[in-house]
Amino acid sequence: MKDIFSRAKTYLRVCLLLLIVGCANEEKKYSAVNTFSTDISALYNQYLTSSISNVEKLNLEIPSEERKEYYKEARKYFKLMEPILAYSDKNNYKSLNAPNIIQVKGEESQDTRVINPIGFQVIEENLYEEEIDTVTLTRAITVTKDRLKLIKENISLKLKDYHIIWLLREQIVRIATTGITGFDSPVLSQSLLESKYSYNTLIEIVKMNENKFSSLEVKNKFIQSITDAQKDLDHDFDTFDRYSFIKKHINKQLKLLVEVQKDWNVKFPFEMALSNTMTELFSKDALNIDYFSDQLSDTTSLAEKVEFGKELFNDKSLSKNHKMACATCHVKELAFTDGKKTFDKNQIRNTPTVTYSAYQQAFFMDARAGSLEGQVVGVVKNHNEFNMSMDSVVKRVQQNDIYKNKLLKLYSNKRIDYNIRHAIASYIRSLNSFNSKFDRNIRGEENTLTEEEQLGFNLFMGKAMCATCHFAPVFNGTVPPNYTDTELEFIGVPSSMDTMNAKLSADLGRYELFKTPERKHFFKTPTVRNTGVTAPYMHNGVYTTLQEVMDFYNKGGGAGLGIENEYQTLPFDNLSLTQQEIDALIAFTKTLTDAE
Template sequence: MKIFKALWLILPLILINYSCKKTETLPEKTISTTSDSMFNDDIKQYYFQTLDSAAFYIKKIDTLKSLKENQNNLLLSRKWYKRAEPLLIAYDYENYQSMNAPNLLKIEIDDHTDIKKIKPKSYQVLEEYLFGEDTIENKELFRVYNYLQLRIPYIVKNHGILKQRDRHHLKMMRDAIVNVALKGITGFDSPVLANSLTEAIYNYESIKHVLSIYKNTLNETIYKAWLDEIELTIKTLNQGNFDSFDRYSFIKKHTNKQLELINQTANTWNIELSTSRALNPKSTNVFSETFFNKKMFSPPHSPKITEKSIALGEALFNDTSLSGSGTISCATCHIKEKSFTDGNKIALGANGQPLLRNTPTLPYAVYQRSFFYDGRGDGLEGQIVGVTNNKNEFHIDLKTLEENIKAKPEYKQQFDSIYKGKITNRNIRNAIASYIRSLTPFNSKFDRNMQDLENTLTKKEVLGFNLFMGKAACATCHFPPTFYGTVPPKFAETEFEHLGLTKTSDFKNPVLDDDPGLYHPYEVEERRGYFKTSTVRNIALTAPYMHNGAFETLEQVLEFYNLGGGQGLGLDVPYQTLPPTPLDLDDNEIDAIIAFMNTLTDKDYENF
């Protein structure tokens, strides 16, 4: 008994001593610049928690349950999915695209014998089915929710958080911030409920949680600045109404400030974010010329874009010897004073021959992933090949083009300094493309206000931007900051849309445009009438509008969208991607949107 009594007396001391030794042997979690993050397990645990919660509620959806029950469970599941979203975007982008896909048929084509038509099975589709006005068959409803019920556990089992470094987790937060500002708050992925502001809050709650995991690696000042900023951001989103939310102030006051905090955090951790991605990781303004990483939109191993290469490219751009007839150049159709369009309804080629479509603008074209309205061009250099081969345009083979430039001694010194003397058709095309890549000033009135260089926007212009980004749904296709169809936050793909475009602006007697668009060359009926989303930058200078030049004024463009496109006008357009329901924009709202778009004229062209 005395022995047991003695053991009971010393046991607490043994345990305390063991506990202290155990604590002493645990390594302190710190930031590493050379090895896997010590915080991976903590972040992975949070990722699993959010996905497991999303799965829990999605499994409650069943065709045997009432509509109200299914709606409620969808909202609860999506709440947790949105908390997982920043990590999905960063570490499982393919599944993010699948689970967040719009309710549009996806066509994947490898060749004429391998064409896949994939019906979407995403949260967006489920939202439309459960909250939309149309009655959906139980079989179709089951197809979508059953996919999500199976997919989420699959994602957990095959997660991608394995060997991330701390810089990857910081980039994850940065991409989440960019995604909210440029796509999240536009209503892109909540097409029926317009629940975007609340869902942005869930994204920020995840950013806040990840920061709490890293709390001990941040000094008190930066950590407090983060918490204060996120708290204020969430408060701002909570107080907002989708149609009237001030997205201009949100991006200017919150998004850009958060990008500054990302940089401060990187400096504190003494890490460098990767520069091998589409976005410049150090930029602190989404409407700045520095926002994109331009080299990632150029072919690998291309010479650096310099004043010399731009000058050479501009000279070639204006050189008529690039054409077989020796009478036209790139500048013939792409006139600088018109923001590199030509003012014609349909472009005119050699000898005034009408071409197929309207001349597209060139500024900011570098930030696209597809070229020509039907996407047949792969890169700027590839697009130039299409022009040279066209019998109604340059009508010249690449070898002859090369010889024509070699015959001009004034080019020799320039090619010597940039391309080591090699005058090849490839280098000629790269020089022209380099000039086009330089056309990204981001110095319009709107940009200058976003950059705090001036404070000149009127209330109407700010209202126009907010409508463009919200109620009018323009930004669900024309993504800022370029307002092309290249999708944030990765900017890895350019979207194509089917608007049900008419031949003219006569909306009382509408006739559907018959241009097949993406139908060729594979002749997939579900792609007929699809065209690349063009930019609205410098739009005040680029009339007439649309790929067929159907609309002379911006008022006509807005009226077409306001009426719901071709379907809204009563035309038979089975694969239209534009919602056919009217936008219900009044005259003042339309005027405001046009006023905003007029602020997107770059300073380079203001005096023309």
């Protein structure tokens, strides 16, 4: 009995010792995280304080030039804190950096709210007007200042190694996809300078974490890659060579960041939109395709599900009259469009490509579906398309022994309706090759881009402001680097080619869903990939050539054609592009056609 009691005491001591050691190790890990978070919080607080101080000085009673200098300083510190704010407080970052257009939220939940914009872009646009709207400017300054103060009062950062890697990667991609495009510097066009500021913060964060490196060479190479990029950013906005910058600096930084995370032995709990191992921006492996799909879906046997989905996509028996398949409107040789102005019967909209459609958070031109699986339902029920119920589709699929066996083999659940839709969606999600001439060149696999095509890309990403709505690398309206929002725009597309007596297209777009007046004529921003083979263009197919499309944009959209509207979202009055520049833009877009 005594021996048993002695062994029990020994056992208790060992357990206690293990508990103490475990707690000590956990405390050590927590302390490391906490210390690091404290350092970043201090830097964050410093930038916030400086930004707030300068916003507070934007008094309308002081001279105009003095106000502008205070604004520039406030904006400078905002961009310095951008990597931290954008990672740790995404919603407040979006509000403070939003374009000067109204936002509509809560339509789907029937809690529709129309929100007037706040933040730096609103201040910038109003501050540089010849006649200042003092009411709007005063409100923007006040609300922006109060929002910054609220953020400062609630700083709470607990960052682990993988959080830091995510933060660094997001900012590198943000610089490449929105930072150097003029997306958030509508008047001053000082995006290159502001990108230098945000790079400074990345350097500071890496230096704070120096003790995590087992290889100082890796650390130094990463920091050097940033300082090299900063040197090249010291350039005029309009003539900046964005193609060379991404190829030379962004791709290098992404590769080095993977080396950093290997050096730190980082373990990621999961993957966000940006792949944890991305080394190229324009690559099929850059984005995590599962992030854009139903993450609860069974992803086992995915290749077989894709093949099954392809069969269903091409099967006319799923429509009421056995005469239409998905492939009837989405023809592979036309990048899955149909070459028609609008589809037959009573359809009023042009058939969009389904290539790269996986990289969205909303589907159909009016964004009425939230997933590709949901979009399939819309096609099935449309009286001018399949004109069926999903129950009827299920019956027809079940009557096909080959299909029935595949459903049993590939899906372990009994949600046949959903499984059919998932198979079709899985096939559509596979139509993202990233193997166009442009992709191969910017990855360095070949050197065949002409000077004109490179100029076209640089114009697209800069002076022509195309990339402020069509975001690289997918060139659609889903905003990087978080990819949580797919934007809708009102650009004022006319009903016909008559530019002398232009009239707005009668299609009310998003408005038809919820009758929100501020959403009249709003449509989802499509990808410009494969536009070389997807004519005609716009939601109503009004333009038959890319030259006509560029002429429309160059004039300033609908407003430039004399169509009066309150809510047009184009970030310019007109582009003032020369014919040579327009030709270059068209040449570039044609390099985005996928290879066979």
